[in-house]
Structure formats: C-alpha cells, structure tokens
Amino acid sequence: MRSLQRDPILNIGRIDSVNPRGMTGLPLQTITPASARRGSIPRWVRRFSGPVLLVLIWHVASVSGVLPGEILAGPATVISSAVKLFATGELQEAMWISLRRALSGLAIGGTIGVTLAVVAGLFRLGEDLIDAPMQMLRTVPNVALIPLLIIWFGIGETPKVALIALGTAFPLYLNVYAGIRNVDSTLIEAGRTLGLSRLAMIRHVILPGALPNALVGLRYALGIAWLALVFGEQINATAGIGYLMANAREFFQTDVIVVCLAVYALLGLAVDFMVRTLEKVFLAWRPAFNGT
Amino acid sequence: MAASVQRNLKIVETETPVDVLGRAKATDLAVRVRGLTRRFGEREVLKDLDLDIAPGEFVALLGASGCGKSTLLRILADLDREMIGEVEVPVRRAVAFQAPRLMPWKNVWRNVVLGLPGRPDRQRALTALEEVGISHRADQWPKVLSGGEAQRTSLARALVREPDLLLLDEPFAALDALTRIKAQDLVGELWQRHGCAILLVTHDVEEAVLLADRVLVMKDGVIAHEEHIAMRRPRDVADPAFARIRGDLLDWLGVRHGKYDND
Numbered sequence: 001m002r003s004l005q006r007d008p009i010l011n012i013g014r015i016d017s018v019n020p021r022g023m024t025g026l027p028l029q030t031i032t033p034a035s036a037r038r039g040s041i042p043r044w045v046r047r048f049s050g051p052v053l054l055v056l057i058w059h060v061a062s063v064s065g066v067l068p069g070e071i072l073a074g075p076a077t078v079i080s081s082a083v084k085l086f087a088t089g090e091l092q093e094a095m096w097i098s099l100r101r102a103l104s105g106l107a108i109g110g111t112i113g114v115t116l117a118v119v120a121g122l123f124r125l126g127e128d129l130i131d132a133p134m135q136m137l138r139t140v141p142n143v144a145l146i147p148l149l150i151i152w153f154g155i156g157e158t159p160k161v162a163l164i165a166l167g168t169a170f171p172l173y174l175n176v177y178a179g180i181r182n183v184d185s186t187l188i189e190a191g192r193t194l195g196l197s198r199l200a201m202i203r204h205v206i207l208p209g210a211l212p213n214a215l216v217g218l219r220y221a222l223g224i225a226w227l228a229l230v231f232g233e234q235i236n237a238t239a240g241i242g243y244l245m246a247n248a249r250e251f252f253q254t255d256v257i258v259v260c261l262a263v264y265a266l267l268g269l270a271v272d273f274m275v276r277t278l279e280k281v282f283l284a285w286r287p288a289f290n291g292t
Numbered sequence: 293m294a295a296s297v298q299r300n301l302k303i304v305e306t307e308t309p310v311d312v313l314g315r316a317k318a319t320d321l322a323v324r325v326r327g328l329t330r331r332f333g334e335r336e337v338l339k340d341l342d343l344d345i346a347p348g349e350f351v352a353l354l355g356a357s358g359c360g361k362s363t364l365l366r367i368l369a370d371l372d373r374e375m376i377g378e379v380e381v382p383v384r385r386a387v388a389f390q391a392p393r394l395m396p397w398k399n400v401w402r403n404v405v406l407g408l409p410g411r412p413d414r415q416r417a418l419t420a421l422e423e424v425g426i427s428h429r430a431d432q433w434p435k436v437l438s439g440g441e442a443q444r445t446s447l448a449r450a451l452v453r454e455p456d457l458l459l460l461d462e463p464f465a466a467l468d469a470l471t472r473i474k475a476q477d478l479v480g481e482l483w484q485r486h487g488c489a490i491l492l493v494t495h496d497v498e499e500a501v502l503l504a505d506r507v508l509v510m511k512d513g514v515i516a517h518e519e520h521i522a523m524r525r526p527r528d529v530a531d532p533a534f535a536r537i538r539g540d541l542l543d544w545l546g547v548r549h550g551k552y553d554n555d
Contacts, residue, residue, distance in 0.1 A: 186389070186391065186393050187393055187395060189371055189393070190387075190389065190393035190394075190395075191395075191406075191407070192370075192371060193369055193370075193371065193385075193386065193387040194386075194406055194407030194449070194453075195407045195453075196406070196407050200407065204395065204398070204406060205395060208395070208397040208398075209397070211397070284433070285396050285397045285398075285399075285433045285434075285435065286396070286435070287433075287435045287436070
C-alpha cells in the first residue's frame with residue numbers, strides 16, 4: 001500500500017520515496033537483516049570472480065591480437081606451456097629447489113632473528129648490545145649486499161640462502177622484540193602476584209604475549225624471503241624457478257616467464273596460507289575481527 | 293594460620309609471646325606496617341603510615357582517588373619496593389585487581405591454577421571455579437567472559453592459592469550495579485569460608501560498611517579514621533545503624549551526606 005500525500009505547496013500528489021508504506025508520514029528506513037542483504041552468491045564465489053574476470057580480459061586481449069605473444073603470451077599458451085613443463089618434470093624440480101632455498105634461508109634467518117630478539121627483549125644487557133646494531137643494519141637494503149655475498153660465498157647455493165636469511169632475520173627480530181617489549185605490564189604484575197618464577201613468566205606470560213607480533217614478523221619475513229629468492233636466483237643459477245626464467249628470457253619465451261611468475265605467486269600464496277593456519281592455531285584465544 | 297606467615301613474622305616480632313614450640317601465637321598479625329613512607333618525586337603519597345591487620349580480619353580501606361590507598365595495596369602485594377619503613381605480610385597472599393588481569397592466551401581453568409607448583413591441576417581449578425559459581429566456563433577463553441565472570445575467575449585464581457591475606461583493589465568498581473551486589477555477597481561468603489584476612493581497597497562507602505569488620509579512612513597519606521563495625525551479618529543497608537555509620541564515614545571523607553548519597 002502506498003501513501004499518496006498531497007503536497008501542501010505544489011498541491012500535487014507525491015509518493016514518499018523513503019517510506020512508501022508509512023502512514024504517519026515519518027521518514028522511516030527499513031533495516032534488512034544482514035543475511036538477506038548479502039544475497040545468495042557465496043563469499044568465495046565473489047572472491048574468485050575478480051581474478052577470473054582479469055584472466056578473461058587478458059585472454060580476450062590476446063586472441064583479438066591487441067596483446068601480441070612476443071609482449072605477453074595469452075593465458076591459453078601459458079597454460080599449455082605450464083602443462084608441458086610439468087610433464088617433463090622441469091617445473092616441479094625448479095619449484096622444489098626454489099622452495100627449499102626459501103625455507104632454508106627462512107629457517108636460518110628466523111633462528112638468528114628470533115634468538116637475538118628474545119635476548120634483546122628479555123635482558124637489559126642484551127638490548128644494549130644487540131638493539132642498536134640491528135636497528136642500524138636493518139636500514140641497509142639487503143639486495144645491496146649481493147656483491148659482498150658473492151665474494152664471500154661464491155656463486156653456488158650459499159649466497160642465495162644467505163641473502164634470504166639476511167632478509168628474513170630483520171623483520172622477525174624487529175617484530176618479536178617489539179612484541180616482547182609491548183607485553184601488557186599489568187599482566188606481568190599479575191604474574192608476579194601469582195608467584196611466577198622468571199622462567200615461568202617468560203613461558204606463560206611474555207612469549208605468548210609476543211606471539212601475535214611474532215606472527216606478523218613471520219608474514220613480513222616470508223614476503224621478503226620471496227623477494228630475496230627472486231634476486232638471489234638471478235646470481236648465476238643453474239636450477240630453480242629463477243634459472244628457468246633466465247633461460248626463457250634468452251629465447252623470448254614470454255609464456256614460460258609468465259608460468260614462472262605464476263609459480264612464484266602460488267608458492268607465496270601457499271606459504272601465506274601456512275601462516276594463516278598457524279595464526280588460527282596459536283591465536284585462537286584472540287577474538288578476531290573478520291570484517292563485514 | 294600458616295606456618296609460612298609465622299616464619300615471616302618471627303624474624304622481627306621478637307617481643308611477641310611464643311608457645312612451647314617456639315611458634316608465634318595465633319594472636320599475631322597478618323599485616324604489620326610501621327612508619328611506611330612512599331614518595332613519588334616531591335609528593336609524599338604515604339606519610340609514616342602504621343597499619344595492623346589481624347589474621348582473618350576483613351578490613352576495608354576507603355579514600356578519595358589519589359589518597360594513596362592503591363599505593364599501599366601495591367606495597368603490601370610486593371609490587372612496589374620504592375618505600376621506606378617496615379612491612380610484614382604473609383608469604384601466602386593473593387591479589388585481585390580492578391581489571392581481572394587474566395592471561396588471554398590461557399583458558400579459564402589454566403588461568404586459575406597458573407603459578408601453582410606442579411602440573412596444571414584441572415580438578416583443583418574446577419573446584420575453585422565451582423566455589424565462585426562459574427565452573428561451566430572452565431574451558432572458555434577469557435575474552436568471551438562477561439565482566440562479572442572474569443572477575444569471579446580472578447577471585448577463584450586468588451583463592452585457589454589459599455592465601456592468608458587477600459588483597460582486593462577495587463574489584464567491583466568496573467562491574468554493573470547488579471553484578472556488583474552479587475560479587476560483594478560472594479566475597480562475603482568466601483571470606484567466611486576461607487577465614488583469610490582481607491584488605492579491600494574501595495571508594496564505595498556502602499560496600500565497605502557491608503563487608504568489613506573495620507573500615508579505615510585514608511587521607512593525605514595517613515589513616516585518618518578507623519571505624520569498627522560490630523553489626524551482625526548479613527547487614528542491611530536500610531538499618532538505621534548502617535546509615536549512621538555510612539554518614540560518619542562520608543563526613544570523614546569530606547563528603548556532606550544528604551547532599552551526595554554515594555561515594
């Protein structure tokens with residue numbers, strides 16, 4: 001039912017657009033339940049439709065000739081060369097080698113970063129000795145160290161892993177250190193009144209309190225690990241995704257280059273998923289904000 | 293009285309009578325403070341303060357904000373040693389703060405037994421939680437508890453240590469009015485069951501008169517007034533005697549009653 005009102009000035013009938021059913025003439029707003037508003041399309045479908053649309057545009061551009069193959073191969077070509085590389089086993093081997101480089105670099109860099117952060121975070125002496133040099137060194141772009149690393153470690157596997165280790169140690173150090181120093185002091189006081197020993201305080205209060213920051217640090221570290229991997233694999237690599245890419249460049253195989261880029265992206269996503277899983281397990285106590 | 297307290301007191305209290313076994317007698321004190329001074333920069337927050345609390349005594353400490361009552365409690369809790377003077381407190385003591393201060397990464401029952409020797413004892417935690425009426429929340433994360441529930445958990449965590457002295461720092465101040473009444477009743481019950489000495493720091497006169505054996509009014513860093521409350525428990529706010537004591541205390545706090553009814 002619509003309420004047809006007489007406008008006193010214009011003397012014409014008008015429909016209250018805000019409130020077509022309101023009888024009192026008060027402007028009312030209907031508040032619909034969130035479930036009704038969201039519609040019937042599931043969240044994951046909506047999340048996927050963006051990338052799918054992008055690939056679709058790319059495909060149309062290549063088949064129509066707007067995007068020539070020597071500039072960028074189309075998705076169809078990319079997929080077929082990916083299948084070919086996969087069939088010969090080249091792709092898996094390269095992926096495995098690159099992943100191993102990234103993870104061993106992260107393991108070494110992470111161990112160094114976390115150890116230094118714990119020592120600097122927990123002990124005044126550690127802070128005095130460690131924090132200033134770390135803060136100084138972190139401003140050096142670690143890619144700039146490649147020449148030195150090559151002189152020190154040659155051109156084998158070591159400088160690549162060392163580069164990743166250097167890159168990941170800093171974000172972990174900074175975040176774990178900040179996490180330890182920002183643990184809620186009222187909780188530390190509460191721990192003292194509960195009679196916690198120093199060791200128990202570290203185990204039950206300080207380290208769990210620093211964990212959210214530590215995981216943020218891990219995320220950053222992984223991002224940098226991937227970046228360092230790409231740079232590192234440009235150093236005379238004889239295997240790995242970077243090697244595959246360098247080879248493809250020689251022969252203008254843009255399709256192989258795109259496959260390699262996609263593999264980097266997929267590996268990045270996979271590792272990010274790992275961190276998310278870690279967060280779900282270790283930070284279950286935190287009431288998370290999920291967005292709307 | 294725990295042996296630990298007596299050990300603690302024996303060192304200084306040489307004049308007190310001891311029994312045949314050399315133990316200090318049960319008439320000893322749970323808290324003994326002499327000449328306590330605490331400065332923050334130029335400002336003297338506690339000035340040569342003396343305080344005795346008998347074992348099992350319920351003492352409420354009233355005072356306006358900034359009068360030093362929380363500072364005193366923090367010193368008794370051994371959270372602040374930047375003071376001058378003599379302080380003796382039982383070895384076994386526990387604190388419940390205004391904010392529950394639960395470790396958010398430990399579920400409720402693990403919070404309760406945190407700091408107790410040995411492996412976390414779930415049964416012991418459940419017993420303590422049962423006592424404060426929230427054993428059904430034992431496996432929850434602290435962040436999902438309501439304010440009242442969190443404060444009960446904090447009480448359970450304090451009592452599971454079987455303290456000889458329980459320090460309560462405005463534990464009800466952040467609770468809504470209805471929850472507060474329930475929590476006050478609970479503290480009264482728990483005190484009668486456990487028989488520990490309690491020092492309750494509060495700014496709520498009614499709460500103090502309702503619960504305590506003795507109410508102290510703190511002003512300018514010293515204890516300005518002491519009121520023994522002999523009324524039988526449970527006490528009735530509507531009792532004329534209650535109203536008279538409350539009025540007196542409000543006068544001591546510098547608040548003209550009748551004009552302001554509370555605080």
